Amino acid sequence: MSQAFLMNAVNATYFLAAFLFIMGLKRMSSPVTAQGGIVTAGWGMLIATVATFAHPEILKAANLPLVYGLMVAGIAVGGGIAWVSGKRVAMTDMPQMIAIYNGMGGGAAAAIAAIELLKVAAILPGTPAGTSPHDHGAFVNALAVAGALIGAVSFSGSAIAYAKLQGIMDKVYSLPGHHFISFGLLAASVILGIYIVMEPAGSTGLVIAFFVCALLFGVLMTLPIGGADMPVIISLYNAFTGLAVGFEGFVLNNSAMIVAGIVVGSAGTLLTQLMAKAMNRPIAKLLTPPTGTGGPAQKVEGTQKPIEAGDVAALMAYAQKVVIIPGYGMAVAQAQHKVWELTKVLKDRGVEVKFAIHPVAGRMPGHMNVLLAEAGVPYDIIFDIEEINEEFATTDVAFVIGANDVVNPAARTDQSSPIYGMPILNADYAKHVIVNKRGKGAGFSGIENLLFYQDNTRMYYGGGQEAVAKLVQELKALGD
Amino acid sequence: MIDFNPLYVFLLAAFTGYEVIARVPVILHTPLMSGSNFVHGIVLVGAMVALGKATTGLELAIGFFAVALAAMNAVGGYVVTERMLGMFKKSKPAEGAK
DSSP states (O other): OOHHHHHHHHHHHHHHHHHHHHHHHHHHTSTTTHHHHHHHHHHHHHHHHHHHTTOHHHHTOTTHHHHHHHHHHHHHHHHHHHHHHHHHOOGGGHHHHHHHHHHHHHHHHHHHHHHHHHHHHTSOTTOOTTOSTTOOOHHHHHHHHHHHHHHHHHHHHHHHHHHHHTTSSOSOOOOTTHHHHHHHHHHHHHHHHHHHHHSOTTOHHHHHHHHHHHHHHHHHHHTTOOGGGHHHHHHHHHHHHHHHHHHHHHHHTOHHHHHHHHHHHHHHHHHHHHHHHHTTOOHHHHTSOOOOOOOSOOOOOSOOOBOOHHHHHHHHHTOSEEEEEEOHHHHHTTOHHHHHHHHHHHHHTTOEEEEEEOTTSSSSTTHHHHHHHHHTOOGGGEEEHHHHGGGGGGOSEEEEESOOGGGOTHHHHOTTSTTTTOOOOOGGGSSEEEEEESSSSOOTTOOOOGGGGSTTEEEEESOHHHHHHHHHHHHHHHOO | OOOOHHHHHHHHHHHHHHHHTTTOOGGGHHHHHHHHHHHGGGHHHHHHHHHHHOOSHHHHHHHHHHHHHHHHHHHHHHHHHHHHHTTOOOSSOOSSOO
C-alpha cells in the first residue's frame, strides 16, 4: 500500500473519531442520552487508536519492532492500571480520580512536546533554517512550547489536587512569599519558552530547565488551594489538558487531536465557569493571594432543640411534602442507601418526597447526584437549587442530612459571614426543619449555622446511617 | 505564507465545544467533566506517533512514558464516566420515546 493511501485512511478514521467525540459530548449533556454518549465517544477513541498503528510516520521508524513493542507495553501498563483503579474507586472518591486521569493526559501532551523540542534542540547551532527535517519553524515551536507549559502545569497540579483530596497531603500549604515564588517560576518558564522558540538549536539544557520550572509552577499553584475550591481547579486543569492536546495536535499535524483538544478546552472552560458560578467561587479569586477573611465570630441567639427518632418519624409520616437536603456528610456516613429506603417508605404512605441538591453538596457540582444515583434514587425526584427553592414555603418537613453551610441563612443576611452572598437552599422557609448531625458544634467550615437555632428547627443527633435506619424502623412501626 | 486553515479549525472547534455543552444541567456536571476528560485521551494517538519518531534512548523513554500516561487518561476516563452514567435512572418508565 502506498504511503499516501495509508495517510488518507488514517486521517479518515481521525475525522470519524472527531465526529463521534462531538456527538458523544452532545449526548452526554442530557441525562436521557448520557449513557449512550460515552459509548459513542469510546468507539471514536478505539477506531483512532487502532488506525494509528498504521500511521506512516510510525511505519518509517528504523526500529519498528521495538517501537511497536513499547507502544503495546505502554498501552497495556497504563490502560491496565487505569482499568483496575477506575473499576474499584468508590463513588465518593470520584473527583480525585478524574483529577489524576486528567493530569496523565496533560503529562502525555507535555511529553510529546518534550520529544519534539529535544529533536529541535539537537539541531547543531549554525545549521541554516529550513534545512533540518526536525525544524518546523517558529510558529509550530511556539505552539509546542505553549502546549508543553499548559500540559506540564496540568500534570503536576492535578497530582497535587489528587493528593489533597485523597487525604495524602494536608489541606493547605504555603511558603513565605508563596505567590512571588509561583509568579517567578511562571515568568521563568515563559522566558525560557520564548528563548527556545527564538533560538532552538542547541538548547537542550534550556528545554530541561523549562520543564522543571513549568512542573514546579503547577505544584506551587495548587498547594495553597483549599478543599472547597478543588473542583473548580480540577475543572480548570481539565480545560488546560484539552488545550495542551490541541496545541500538540497542531505540532504533529494531527486533526483528531486538534479538534478533540480544542473542543474539550472550550467546553472545559465553560464548565469551569458554570461550576465556579454555581459554587459562588470566582476563578480569579482562586489564583490571587487570599485575603484574610474571618472577623469576629458571630453571636447566635437561641438554643439548639433536640428531637427523638419517634417524633421525627411521626412528623414525616403525616406530612404532605418532605424535601431531603443531603450533604457530603451523608456520603461520608454511607447513609445514602438508608435515605433511599426512607424515601420509599414515605412514598408508600403517599408522602411526596423530593431531593434538593446544592451545587456544592458533593465535592463538585453533580457529585451528589452521582452518589444518590448509586443508591438507586431516580434522577427525576432530584432537583437543583433553582428548581426547588420556591417550593420550601409549601414544604412540611425539610430534612437536612450531612449538609451545613448550604442551608445557612447567614449567607442571605450576615455581611460579615465568609459565605455571605452564596446562594443557599431555603430550608428555613419550610414548616418544620429537621437537621441530622453527629453532634453539636460548628461544622467543617467552622461557621455557626443560624438555621440550627430557629424556632421551627429540631436537631436529630446521631450518625447518619444509624439515625436514618432508626427512622425507617419507627415509620414501619407506625403502621397505617 | 502562513497556513490559515488550522486557525479556522481552532475557531470552529472552540465554538463547537462551547455550544455542545452550553445547556448542560448541574446534575451532569461531574459526569460531563469526566467525559470530556476521556475525550482528550485522544492524546494517545499523538503519543504513539511521537514514540514512532523517537530515535535516542531518552526520546524512546519519554515516548513510552507518554503512551502509558495517555492510555491511563483514555481508559480511566472511559471506565469512570461509564460507571457514573450507568447509575442514572428514571423513576417511571419513559412516556413514549422522544
